[in-house]
Amino acid sequence: MNKAIIKLPLAIEEDVHNEFRMHAKLMLTELGKFQSKQDKDGSIRRTLQPISKTICAFLNTDGGRLFLGVNDDKMIKGITMSKNMIYHFFGSLRHMCEKFKPFSPISRIKVSILEVLPMDDKTKVKLRKVDMDKEEVSDFPKLANHSVGGFFCDCFKEINQAATKQYLFIIQVDAPDKDATTVIYQNEEGLAYRYNSFF
Ligand SMILES: [Zn+2]
Secondary structure: OOEEEEEOOOOOOOEOOEEEEOOOOOOHHHOOHHHEEEOOOOOEEEOOOOHHHHHHHHHHOOOEEEEEOEOOOOOEOOEEEOHHHHHHHHHHHHHHHHHOEOOOOHHHEEEEEEEEEEOOOOOEEEEEEOOOOOOOHHHOOOOOOOOOOOOOOHHHHHHHOOOOEEEEEEEEEOOOOOOOOOOOOEOOOOOOOOOOOOO
């Protein structure tokens, strides 16, 4: 069975292993100018953080799960996308991984996509697994017809079409191999994030 009924709000807390987001902007270059604010002292503060920051922290700590399409109240709302936009997302994810240093941690990253089907009973939601024909992020080809890593791509226009649906993305970052030498990853901004597990 590829369908599941989930009780809301989710019985998961945000912590060093779980994070909820209501957007799918992976890199800083995908965020618009309006997603930052200028403080009184002139410094720029981001109002939206790129997903790459959390992926970097998970890679440098002991892994975790990012839920895209879940709000702060732990309700599954989904992210509105067309199938073509989902392909764009995978292309972007691969592109982002290739910008990480040391080169591409892609083998530690897996993505599940679930279609969000609302129910009359608002305390529940139905999820249906989406089969993308491809198993791993690395299986997705480089996309010649998409402008990945940027603020805009033509496929984003499809957001206004009837063929969009709501999707929950679960990005799983595996813990490093126990025997592997310690590697500290930097994201595409050249910044190394890490979770402090002592809080
Ligand atoms: Zn695109």
